[in-house]
Amino acid sequence: MEPEHSVSSVYRSVIDDVVSHIKPDFVGEGVDEAVLDELRVLWETKLTQSGALDPVPASAPTGVAYGTAAPQLGYPYAGAGMAYMGGSSAAAAHQHSGALKRKLEETGSWPTGVVPAKHAAHAGVIPQQDGPADEPSVVRAAGGAGSSAGKAGGGGSEDAEEGDDPAEKLDTLSDVESDEAEEDKEYENVVVAQFDKVTRTKNKWKCTLKDGVMQLNGRDILFNSASGEMQF
Amino acid sequence: MAATQLYRQSRLGDSLVEALDVLVEAEKITPELAMKVLAEFDASFLKALQSKVRARTTFRGQLDTYRFCDNVWTFIMSDTSFRTVASQHSSIGYTPEVVLGKVKMVCVDAKLVEKDAAEQQA
Numbered sequence: 001m002e003p004e005h006s007v008s009s010v011y012r013s014v015i016d017d018v019v020s021h022i023k024p025d026f027v028g029e030g031v032d033e034a035v036l037d038e039l040r041v042l043w044e045t046k047l048t049q050s051g052a053l054d055p056v057p058a059s060a061p062t063g064v065a066y067g068t069a070a071p072q073l074g075y076p077y078a079g080a081g082m083a084y085m086g087g088s089s090a091a092a093a094h095q096h097s098g099a100l101k102r103k104l105e106e107t108g109s110w111p112t113g114v115v116p117a118k119h120a121a122h123a124g125v126i127p128q129q130d131g132p133a134d135e136p137s138v139v140r141a142a143g144g145a146g147s148s149a150g151k152a153g154g155g156g157s158e159d160a161e162e163g164d165d166p167a168e169k170l171d172t173l174s175d176v177e178s179d180e181a182e183e184d185k186e187y188e189n190v191v192v193a194q195f196d197k198v199t200r201t202k203n204k205w206k207c208t209l210k211d212g213v214m215q216l217n218g219r220d221i222l223f224n225s226a227s228g229e230m231q232f
Numbered sequence: 233m234a235a236t237q238l239y240r241q242s243r244l245g246d247s248l249v250e251a252l253d254v255l256v257e258a259e260k261i262t263p264e265l266a267m268k269v270l271a272e273f274d275a276s277f278l279k280a281l282q283s284k285v286r287a288r289t290t291f292r293g294q295l296d297t298y299r300f301c302d303n304v305w306t307f308i309m310s311d312t313s314f315r316t317v318a319s320q321h322s323s324i325g326y327t328p329e330v331v332l333g334k335v336k337m338v339c340v341d342a343k344l345v346e347k348d349a350a351e352q353q354a
Contacts, residue, residue, distance in 0.1 A: 010284050011244050017276040018248075018269065025268050026261075035260045039269070042251035052243035187308075187336040192241050194342035198305055205295055207305075209339055211281040212289065213242040214314065216329050220243060221316055222281060223289040230295035230309060 007220050008054040015043060052220045190215045193226065205230040235303070235344035236274040236352065239281075248273055271352070278349060286319040293335070303341040310334050 019040050026036050047053040193212030198205070209226040239245050252266040293312025298305065314329040 010280050013284070014244060014273070014276050014280050017280070018272045021276065022269050022272050025265060029262065029265055031261055031265065035255065038260070039251055039255060042254055043248050046247035046250050047244060050243045050247060052247070187334055189331050189333060189335040190241070191335060191337040191339075192238055193337070193339050194238070194345050195305055195339035196342050198300075198339070205298070207339070209289075210342060211278065211285070211345075213239060213244070213281070214289070215243060216314060216331050216335070219329075221287070221289070221314075221329070222285045223287045223316060224281075224285045226289035226291065228291040228293070230293055230307065232295040232298070 006054075007052075007222055010222060011047065011053050011220075015040060015047075051218050052215070188215075189217065193223075200232075203232040205232060234274070234348045234352070235340045236278060236348045237270075238338065238340045238345070239274065239277045240270065241338060242277075244277065245270075245273060275349070275352065278345070287316050288319065289314055289316045291315070293331075296334070303344055305337075305339040307337040307339070308334055309337060 019036060023033075023036060026033065044053065048055055191212055191214045193209040196208045196210060198207040200206075207228050207230075209228070210224065212223045212226055214221045214223065240249060248270065252261070252269060255261045256263055256266050291312055291314045293309040295307060296310055297308040300306075310333070312331050312335050314331065316329070
Protein backbone atom coordinates (compact mmCIF):
# COMPACT_ATOMS: atom_id res chain seq x y z
CA MET A 1 0.00 0.00 0.00
CA GLU A 2 1.56 3.23 -1.06
CA PRO A 3 1.71 6.13 1.32
CA GLU A 4 -1.67 7.70 1.64
CA HIS A 5 -2.79 10.48 3.88
CA SER A 6 -4.89 9.02 6.62
CA VAL A 7 -8.34 10.47 7.05
CA SER A 8 -7.36 11.92 10.40
CA SER A 9 -4.29 13.61 8.93
CA VAL A 10 -6.39 15.17 6.18
CA TYR A 11 -8.90 16.38 8.77
CA ARG A 12 -6.15 17.83 10.95
CA SER A 13 -4.64 19.63 8.00
CA VAL A 14 -8.03 21.17 7.19
CA ILE A 15 -8.44 22.31 10.79
CA ASP A 16 -4.93 23.85 10.73
CA ASP A 17 -5.63 25.46 7.39
CA VAL A 18 -8.92 27.02 8.42
CA VAL A 19 -7.57 28.27 11.74
CA SER A 20 -4.51 29.89 10.15
CA HIS A 21 -6.46 31.43 7.27
CA ILE A 22 -9.18 32.87 9.46
CA LYS A 23 -6.78 34.41 11.94
CA PRO A 24 -6.58 37.80 10.16
CA ASP A 25 -10.38 38.03 10.26
CA PHE A 26 -10.40 37.41 14.00
CA VAL A 27 -7.70 40.04 14.47
CA GLY A 28 -9.57 42.42 12.16
CA GLU A 29 -12.72 42.15 14.22
CA GLY A 30 -10.77 42.61 17.43
CA VAL A 31 -11.55 39.10 18.66
CA ASP A 32 -9.08 37.74 21.17
CA GLU A 33 -6.83 35.02 19.80
CA ALA A 34 -7.81 32.84 22.73
CA VAL A 35 -11.23 32.56 21.12
CA LEU A 36 -9.64 31.16 17.98
CA ASP A 37 -7.84 28.61 20.15
CA GLU A 38 -11.16 27.79 21.75
CA LEU A 39 -12.71 27.27 18.33
CA ARG A 40 -10.01 24.77 17.45
CA VAL A 41 -10.45 22.93 20.74
CA LEU A 42 -14.21 22.76 20.33
CA TRP A 43 -13.97 21.64 16.72
CA GLU A 44 -11.42 18.90 17.43
CA THR A 45 -13.29 17.74 20.50
CA LYS A 46 -16.63 17.49 18.73
CA LEU A 47 -15.01 15.72 15.80
CA THR A 48 -13.29 13.25 18.10
CA GLN A 49 -16.55 12.65 19.95
CA SER A 50 -18.30 11.97 16.66
CA GLY A 51 -15.78 9.20 16.02
CA ALA A 52 -14.50 10.75 12.80
CA LEU A 53 -11.12 11.77 14.20
CA ASP A 54 -8.66 9.46 15.91
CA PRO A 55 -7.64 10.84 19.27
CA VAL A 56 -4.08 12.13 19.34
CA PRO A 57 -1.83 9.46 20.86
CA ALA A 58 -0.33 10.60 24.13
CA SER A 59 3.27 9.71 23.30
CA ALA A 60 3.96 8.85 19.67
CA PRO A 61 2.75 11.50 17.25
CA THR A 62 2.06 8.96 14.51
CA GLY A 63 -1.23 10.58 13.74
CA VAL A 64 0.47 13.53 12.15
CA ALA A 65 3.64 11.83 10.96
CA TYR A 66 2.68 11.67 7.32
CA GLY A 67 0.43 14.64 7.10
CA THR A 68 1.75 17.72 5.38
CA ALA A 69 0.02 19.93 7.88
CA ALA A 70 2.18 21.88 10.25
CA PRO A 71 2.96 19.11 12.70
CA GLN A 72 5.01 21.54 14.75
CA LEU A 73 1.80 22.74 16.28
CA GLY A 74 1.57 19.43 18.06
CA TYR A 75 -2.10 19.89 18.86
CA PRO A 76 -1.52 21.12 22.37
CA TYR A 77 -5.19 21.52 22.97
CA ALA A 78 -6.33 17.95 22.66
CA GLY A 79 -6.03 17.25 26.37
CA ALA A 80 -7.51 20.54 27.35
CA GLY A 81 -10.35 19.96 24.96
CA MET A 82 -11.39 16.81 26.67
CA ALA A 83 -11.39 18.60 29.97
CA TYR A 84 -13.34 21.45 28.51
CA MET A 85 -16.07 19.21 27.25
CA GLY A 86 -16.00 16.91 30.23
CA GLY A 87 -18.17 18.87 32.58
CA SER A 88 -21.23 21.01 32.49
CA SER A 89 -19.92 22.99 29.54
CA ALA A 90 -20.67 20.01 27.34
CA ALA A 91 -24.28 20.10 28.38
CA ALA A 92 -24.37 23.83 27.83
CA ALA A 93 -22.98 23.37 24.36
CA HIS A 94 -25.75 20.95 23.54
CA GLN A 95 -28.42 23.24 24.85
CA HIS A 96 -27.19 26.01 22.65
CA SER A 97 -26.94 23.97 19.51
CA GLY A 98 -29.02 25.43 16.77
CA ALA A 99 -28.72 28.99 17.98
CA LEU A 100 -26.26 29.91 15.27
CA LYS A 101 -28.55 28.43 12.69
CA ARG A 102 -31.47 30.42 14.06
CA LYS A 103 -29.55 33.66 14.10
CA LEU A 104 -28.20 33.15 10.66
CA GLU A 105 -31.63 32.37 9.32
CA GLU A 106 -32.87 35.63 10.75
CA THR A 107 -30.13 37.52 8.96
CA GLY A 108 -31.03 35.70 5.79
CA SER A 109 -27.49 34.66 5.06
CA TRP A 110 -27.74 31.07 6.11
CA PRO A 111 -28.16 28.43 3.46
CA THR A 112 -31.38 26.59 4.04
CA GLY A 113 -30.18 23.48 2.38
CA VAL A 114 -29.15 21.66 -0.70
CA VAL A 115 -32.75 21.83 -1.74
CA PRO A 116 -34.11 25.32 -2.33
CA ALA A 117 -36.03 26.65 0.63
CA LYS A 118 -39.28 26.82 -1.26
CA HIS A 119 -39.23 23.18 -2.21
CA ALA A 120 -38.01 22.10 1.18
CA ALA A 121 -40.77 23.95 2.96
CA HIS A 122 -43.30 22.40 0.64
CA ALA A 123 -42.10 18.92 1.37
CA GLY A 124 -41.61 19.61 5.03
CA VAL A 125 -38.02 18.61 4.61
CA ILE A 126 -34.96 20.61 5.48
CA PRO A 127 -31.88 18.60 4.64
CA GLN A 128 -29.78 18.71 7.73
CA GLN A 129 -26.34 20.05 7.07
CA ASP A 130 -25.31 21.19 10.45
CA GLY A 131 -25.85 20.86 14.13
CA PRO A 132 -27.68 18.12 15.92
CA ALA A 133 -30.81 16.67 14.50
CA ASP A 134 -34.03 18.58 14.75
CA GLU A 135 -36.04 15.49 15.46
CA PRO A 136 -35.90 14.05 18.95
CA SER A 137 -36.23 10.49 17.70
CA VAL A 138 -32.98 10.50 15.80
CA VAL A 139 -30.30 8.05 16.74
CA ARG A 140 -26.86 9.38 16.12
CA ALA A 141 -24.13 7.11 14.90
CA ALA A 142 -21.55 8.39 17.31
CA GLY A 143 -23.87 8.38 20.30
CA GLY A 144 -23.69 11.14 22.84
CA ALA A 145 -23.10 14.17 20.66
CA GLY A 146 -26.41 15.59 19.75
CA SER A 147 -28.70 12.92 21.04
CA SER A 148 -29.87 15.11 23.86
CA ALA A 149 -30.02 18.21 21.76
CA GLY A 150 -32.93 17.40 19.54
CA LYS A 151 -35.29 19.82 21.14
CA ALA A 152 -32.75 22.61 21.15
CA GLY A 153 -32.28 22.56 17.39
CA GLY A 154 -35.03 25.04 16.74
CA GLY A 155 -33.72 26.15 13.36
CA GLY A 156 -35.64 23.68 11.23
CA SER A 157 -38.92 24.15 9.53
CA GLU A 158 -42.07 24.23 11.58
CA ASP A 159 -43.40 21.31 9.65
CA ALA A 160 -40.48 19.15 10.61
CA GLU A 161 -40.91 19.98 14.26
CA GLU A 162 -44.56 19.45 14.79
CA GLY A 163 -45.65 16.16 16.25
CA ASP A 164 -43.40 14.25 18.60
CA ASP A 165 -44.32 10.86 17.29
CA PRO A 166 -42.76 10.17 13.89
CA ALA A 167 -44.87 7.07 13.35
CA GLU A 168 -48.05 9.01 13.85
CA LYS A 169 -46.81 11.64 11.44
CA LEU A 170 -46.02 9.08 8.77
CA ASP A 171 -49.55 7.73 8.86
CA THR A 172 -50.88 10.98 7.53
CA LEU A 173 -48.49 11.17 4.61
CA SER A 174 -48.85 9.87 1.11
CA ASP A 175 -46.35 7.39 -0.31
CA VAL A 176 -44.35 10.08 -2.01
CA GLU A 177 -44.16 12.20 1.07
CA SER A 178 -43.09 9.32 3.23
CA ASP A 179 -40.19 8.76 0.88
CA GLU A 180 -39.14 12.29 1.49
CA ALA A 181 -39.68 11.95 5.20
CA GLU A 182 -37.32 9.03 5.00
CA GLU A 183 -34.76 11.29 3.41
CA ASP A 184 -35.19 13.73 6.24
CA LYS A 185 -34.26 11.34 8.97
CA GLU A 186 -30.65 11.18 9.97
CA TYR A 187 -28.70 8.32 8.50
CA GLU A 188 -25.80 6.57 10.12
CA ASN A 189 -24.26 5.95 6.73
CA VAL A 190 -23.86 9.07 4.67
CA VAL A 191 -21.93 9.82 1.50
CA VAL A 192 -21.36 13.41 0.41
CA ALA A 193 -19.75 13.83 -2.99
CA GLN A 194 -19.80 15.56 -6.36
CA PHE A 195 -21.25 13.80 -9.37
CA ASP A 196 -19.75 13.80 -12.84
CA LYS A 197 -22.34 11.57 -14.40
CA VAL A 198 -25.54 9.81 -13.39
CA THR A 199 -27.18 7.54 -15.95
CA ARG A 200 -30.06 5.10 -15.93
CA THR A 201 -31.02 2.22 -18.20
CA LYS A 202 -34.32 0.69 -17.18
CA ASN A 203 -33.86 -0.05 -13.49
CA LYS A 204 -30.07 0.02 -13.53
CA TRP A 205 -28.37 3.19 -12.41
CA LYS A 206 -24.72 4.06 -12.83
CA CYS A 207 -22.92 7.01 -11.41
CA THR A 208 -19.43 8.42 -11.36
CA LEU A 209 -18.52 10.60 -8.43
CA LYS A 210 -15.51 12.50 -7.17
CA ASP A 211 -14.14 14.17 -4.06
CA GLY A 212 -16.30 12.23 -1.65
CA VAL A 213 -16.61 11.87 2.09
CA MET A 214 -18.18 8.64 3.28
CA GLN A 215 -19.35 7.84 6.75
CA LEU A 216 -19.88 4.08 6.78
CA ASN A 217 -20.39 1.91 9.85
CA GLY A 218 -19.11 4.75 12.01
CA ARG A 219 -15.88 5.23 10.08
CA ASP A 220 -14.97 8.05 7.72
CA ILE A 221 -13.47 7.17 4.35
CA LEU A 222 -12.46 9.69 1.68
CA PHE A 223 -12.26 9.06 -2.05
CA ASN A 224 -10.88 10.87 -5.04
CA SER A 225 -13.23 9.16 -7.46
CA ALA A 226 -15.95 6.58 -7.25
CA SER A 227 -18.19 4.61 -9.53
CA GLY A 228 -21.28 2.77 -8.54
CA GLU A 229 -24.06 0.59 -9.84
CA MET A 230 -27.47 0.57 -8.28
CA GLN A 231 -30.61 -1.40 -8.97
CA PHE A 232 -33.90 0.31 -8.43
CA MET B 233 -26.81 27.65 -1.73
CA ALA B 234 -23.43 27.69 -3.16
CA ALA B 235 -22.53 24.20 -4.28
CA THR B 236 -19.23 24.46 -2.43
CA GLN B 237 -21.11 24.23 0.87
CA LEU B 238 -21.91 20.55 0.38
CA TYR B 239 -19.19 19.32 2.72
CA ARG B 240 -20.74 21.09 5.71
CA GLN B 241 -22.89 17.94 5.91
CA SER B 242 -19.85 15.81 6.68
CA ARG B 243 -18.86 15.12 10.26
CA LEU B 244 -15.89 17.48 9.86
CA GLY B 245 -18.19 20.30 8.76
CA ASP B 246 -20.90 19.44 11.22
CA SER B 247 -18.44 19.57 14.11
CA LEU B 248 -17.27 23.00 13.01
CA VAL B 249 -20.84 24.31 12.82
CA GLU B 250 -21.49 23.03 16.33
CA ALA B 251 -18.29 24.62 17.61
CA LEU B 252 -19.13 27.95 16.00
CA ASP B 253 -22.60 27.72 17.44
CA VAL B 254 -21.19 27.57 20.95
CA LEU B 255 -19.02 30.64 20.37
CA VAL B 256 -21.80 32.66 18.74
CA GLU B 257 -24.20 31.76 21.51
CA ALA B 258 -21.63 32.89 24.09
CA GLU B 259 -21.29 36.10 22.06
CA LYS B 260 -17.59 35.53 21.66
CA ILE B 261 -17.84 35.88 17.89
CA THR B 262 -20.42 37.41 15.58
CA PRO B 263 -22.55 35.29 13.24
CA GLU B 264 -20.84 37.11 10.37
CA LEU B 265 -17.43 35.95 11.53
CA ALA B 266 -18.81 32.43 11.90
CA MET B 267 -19.94 32.57 8.27
CA LYS B 268 -16.44 33.58 7.22
CA VAL B 269 -15.03 30.59 9.06
CA LEU B 270 -17.47 28.30 7.26
CA ALA B 271 -16.56 29.79 3.88
CA GLU B 272 -12.92 29.16 4.71
CA PHE B 273 -13.80 25.59 5.62
CA ASP B 274 -15.59 25.06 2.29
CA ALA B 275 -12.52 26.14 0.35
CA SER B 276 -10.06 24.32 2.56
CA PHE B 277 -11.80 20.94 2.66
CA LEU B 278 -12.41 20.98 -1.08
CA LYS B 279 -8.74 21.73 -1.71
CA ALA B 280 -7.65 18.98 0.69
CA LEU B 281 -9.90 16.42 -0.99
CA GLN B 282 -8.58 17.37 -4.41
CA SER B 283 -4.92 17.46 -3.49
CA LYS B 284 -4.47 14.85 -0.77
CA VAL B 285 -6.91 12.07 -1.49
CA ARG B 286 -6.10 9.45 -4.13
CA ALA B 287 -8.37 6.62 -3.07
CA ARG B 288 -10.84 5.12 -5.49
CA THR B 289 -14.16 3.61 -4.48
CA THR B 290 -16.60 1.30 -6.19
CA PHE B 291 -20.01 0.49 -4.81
CA ARG B 292 -23.02 -1.63 -5.60
CA GLY B 293 -26.37 -1.67 -3.99
CA GLN B 294 -30.08 -1.50 -4.05
CA LEU B 295 -31.52 1.92 -4.83
CA ASP B 296 -34.59 2.53 -2.71
CA THR B 297 -35.39 6.15 -3.53
CA TYR B 298 -33.88 8.82 -5.70
CA ARG B 299 -34.44 12.48 -6.19
CA PHE B 300 -32.93 15.11 -8.43
CA CYS B 301 -33.56 18.64 -7.39
CA ASP B 302 -31.61 21.81 -8.02
CA ASN B 303 -28.67 19.88 -9.48
CA VAL B 304 -28.42 17.66 -6.43
CA TRP B 305 -28.97 13.91 -6.58
CA THR B 306 -30.11 12.27 -3.38
CA PHE B 307 -30.03 8.49 -3.26
CA ILE B 308 -31.22 6.25 -0.46
CA MET B 309 -29.63 2.83 -0.82
CA SER B 310 -29.68 -0.45 1.05
CA ASP B 311 -27.62 -3.66 0.96
CA THR B 312 -24.73 -1.69 -0.40
CA SER B 313 -21.12 -2.79 -0.55
CA PHE B 314 -18.26 -0.34 -0.89
CA ARG B 315 -14.74 -1.18 -1.92
CA THR B 316 -12.02 1.41 -1.63
CA VAL B 317 -8.48 1.06 -2.98
CA ALA B 318 -5.66 3.35 -1.99
CA SER B 319 -5.10 4.77 -5.46
CA GLN B 320 -6.08 4.50 -9.10
CA HIS B 321 -3.30 2.05 -9.88
CA SER B 322 -3.35 -0.06 -6.79
CA SER B 323 -5.39 -3.15 -6.23
CA ILE B 324 -3.98 -4.04 -2.87
CA GLY B 325 -4.82 -2.51 0.43
CA TYR B 326 -8.46 -2.23 -0.36
CA THR B 327 -11.02 -1.65 2.31
CA PRO B 328 -14.15 -3.69 1.81
CA GLU B 329 -17.08 -2.23 3.59
CA VAL B 330 -20.44 -3.86 3.64
CA VAL B 331 -23.24 -1.68 4.87
CA LEU B 332 -26.32 -3.57 5.90
CA GLY B 333 -28.36 -0.55 6.84
CA LYS B 334 -29.44 2.30 4.65
CA VAL B 335 -27.01 4.70 3.06
CA LYS B 336 -27.88 8.24 2.14
CA MET B 337 -25.88 9.65 -0.73
CA VAL B 338 -25.95 13.35 -1.54
CA CYS B 339 -24.23 14.32 -4.77
CA VAL B 340 -23.83 17.88 -6.00
CA ASP B 341 -23.05 18.61 -9.66
CA ALA B 342 -19.25 18.72 -9.98
CA LYS B 343 -19.46 21.44 -12.61
CA LEU B 344 -21.39 23.68 -10.21
CA VAL B 345 -18.89 23.13 -7.43
CA GLU B 346 -16.07 24.08 -9.78
CA LYS B 347 -17.93 27.16 -10.94
CA ASP B 348 -18.82 28.33 -7.45
CA ALA B 349 -15.32 27.68 -6.17
CA ALA B 350 -13.86 29.77 -9.02
CA GLU B 351 -16.30 32.60 -8.34
CA GLN B 352 -15.48 32.64 -4.66
CA GLN B 353 -11.79 32.85 -5.39
CA ALA B 354 -12.26 35.77 -7.74
